Amino acid sequence: MINPNPAIRAQTPKRLFSRKWFKVKENIGLYVLVLPALIYVILFEYVPLYGVLIAFENFKPVKGIWGSDWVGLYHFERFFELDVFWGLIQNTLSLGLYALLAGFPIPIILALALNSANSKRLKSLVQTITYAPHFISTVVLVGMLNVFLAPRLGIVSQLLNGMGITSGPLMILSDPGSFGHLYVWSGVWQGMGWGSIIYLAALSGVDTSLHEAAVVDGANKFQRAWYIDLPSILPTIVTLLILNCGGILGIGFEKAFLMQNALNLGASEVISTYVYKVGLLQSQYSFSAAVGLFNSVVNLILLLSVNQLAKRLGQNGIF
């Protein structure tokens, strides 16, 4: 409805602004607090964005970003037309999905279980043990896999052969079919303790009176975890799930690269390792940037759709 008094109508935006400005002044401390983070994000996340331009040109360091020849979508077409393109997408996507499906629920289950544990000492012991692998570097982790699972002399092969379960060398390291399992479950082992921290933090915020009431009503531990704890941390879970979905195509380069060999290459060549070999080692920076940009766009689409889905299902999205 239009305001009948024209004088007031004309003043409104100005007054609104001054009121807002007043609020800013009132909370100036908070703004100062957020300023460094804001500057950081702008400087290191937004300013370098102009670099994506090299994805659309034949970038030569000598000519610089503004001087290199413009080739439009050539590098994208080049990537899409690669014979290995679909193989790369399939490997990357299936590995990312598998890692998400296996790696996402386990920290939640661990956190719920730890939260329900009676013994404080047991709880902190288990926490420490499950955190520890997080601090092992990927190189060392892959080294451990190679030593334990070595075909003839690895401890696993020796044990299985000794117990008569298998005979002959263990071919798990060179088997394309096993690559995904090795990749994902070693990741789960390494990350579940660390991943559960955020859920434990969320669980500590659960209202204790709910639990007390449930105990009075005769609920057992499992029921309390299922009907009280889980719904309480659901917003946290959804937020993290959305963020994780945004990273499905962003399968880490390091581990896949280290675990590759001639026999499992069919399953272990993912987008990032391919880009490393063809892009970075051969100074094909434009191609690398194009693939990287493609990757980010797909991840963004995934993130937005999962976010939308979460909203449709009545949960809070992240925006």
Add this chain to the structure above:
Amino acid sequence: MILGGVQVSGKLIRLVTGMVCTAMLGGMLIGCSDSAGNAGESAPASKGSGGETQLLDGGVTNATGYPIAATPITLNVGILYGAHMGDFTKYEIWKKIEEKTNIKINLKVYSDVEKVNLMFSSRDYPDIMLRMDPSPQAISDAVDAKDIVGVDNLLQYAPNWSKFFESNPDLKRQALMPDGKLYGFPYVAIDEYSYNLRDQWLINRKWLDELGLKIPTTTEEFKSVLMAFKENAGKGSIPKNVTPYYIQYGNNIGGQFDLYGSFGVYTPGSYFIVEDGKFKSQATNPDLKEPIRYLADLYKNGLIVPEAFTDDWGKYTAAISSSPPIVGSMTSYNDQNENYMDGKWWYPMAPLQSPNGKQPLIRRQTRSIWPRNFVIFKNNKYPVASARLADMLAEPEWSMTMNYGKEGAAWTQTADGKYQLTNQKIDAEADKGLGNYGIALLDENMFKNNIVNENVNKEGTREWAYDHIYKKALPAKSLNYPPVPAGLLNDMEKQRLLDLDKAINDYIKTTVAGWIAGKNNVDDDWDAYVKKLDSLGLDEYMQLNQKQLDAASQLGK
């Protein structure tokens, strides 16, 4: 976009957008001023007027005689880290150079090729680079941008190199960039014993002796010897976890390629050869099926172990140099520590005669130089002093020290003025030589007439083995891809060649691995494999390579 999940109001978003735009504008300005600055710098480096004073490089460098620099100068020199080379900065040679020339070498070691490529793309060059293995693209871009100083004009200060290039036009051609000019001083070590044979094929003679067996000469005998090693594991000096035949699958060094040669199929570490200037594929040669069948049979019998497919370079070197040995047979460039005559273990073996009756072949390498192991960048203020330094290092004694190591430790001078190699392993880092990480001028004449290598007469050494066993098994002419500069193809062609190269060679590597490991059968799959190579663009790959070869053969003409 997401700002850490914080709820942001419309106003704030506008504010942020405004700031981002400003920042991006700032970025643009920075970008512009940066390139402008570089353009200013790319003017040719001043060489000083010379004239009566004879001091060049802006009044610093003597045109002849020593010290090279009249007043002390410092040059930043880049070099690539090599795991087997130790700590370059501890080498004594830098100090020796400084004493003689007044040039202090400030060494910067780059830990890997990625860092080198990054250095090139940020144009943050040292004054001089020794071996750094940048990608061919990086080199050709830098040459195009005139970031690298051409050395043709500097040859007047480098008489040794000037003479070398004049008297070796074929080797000079390997060093030319597409514009027909030279952009660096090379590492030259044209030693037939070194370049003309890739790997020796070694067999564990101690085990043979213990089992009362002879050195195998045919593929059949080889198999039965390996079987004997396997069956006698744990007896005598054969360990329980014996690896009868060690290959590092798919690798140029220590790979399975010499076994293909036994069946008369020459593969120089890849599946492509160059015969009389024509690029040819061995990947689709049906003769390849026979050695693959043989390898599959060895694998099935446990004579090749699964580690062949998973071991990396570190594990390969550990396995072949293990003491006491755990391997029955392997291929290796170097004599392994426990050579037969010294430690009574390893003995060189001729390539095996196969049932198909073809002449067994062993692999050779190209007679070639490393064309740009001493490159001068345009930011180097003393190009003449640098060229004179390169020329000094081409003197015989300096070249001996650069390549082999310190006099007394690596070589000694004989009474008649020759250089005798000690053939000893040098452990002290101070005494080490740079080998192909530095430059040296050791041409054929030097090796024939001035360097004394007693290994030639010592049974079981690489040199001896070359004369007595391998020379007759070499292919009549080189079939290897000759060294060519980058930049002979245009950008699009180069990129296409890279993509094809990766797709085709990965496919061959994985498929052959599957055949050897018994996952698939070479006879059943061969036709499908050839068809797949076709669909991957083998024809185009061959044409592009041929185009590059043709362009290279026109260089310098």
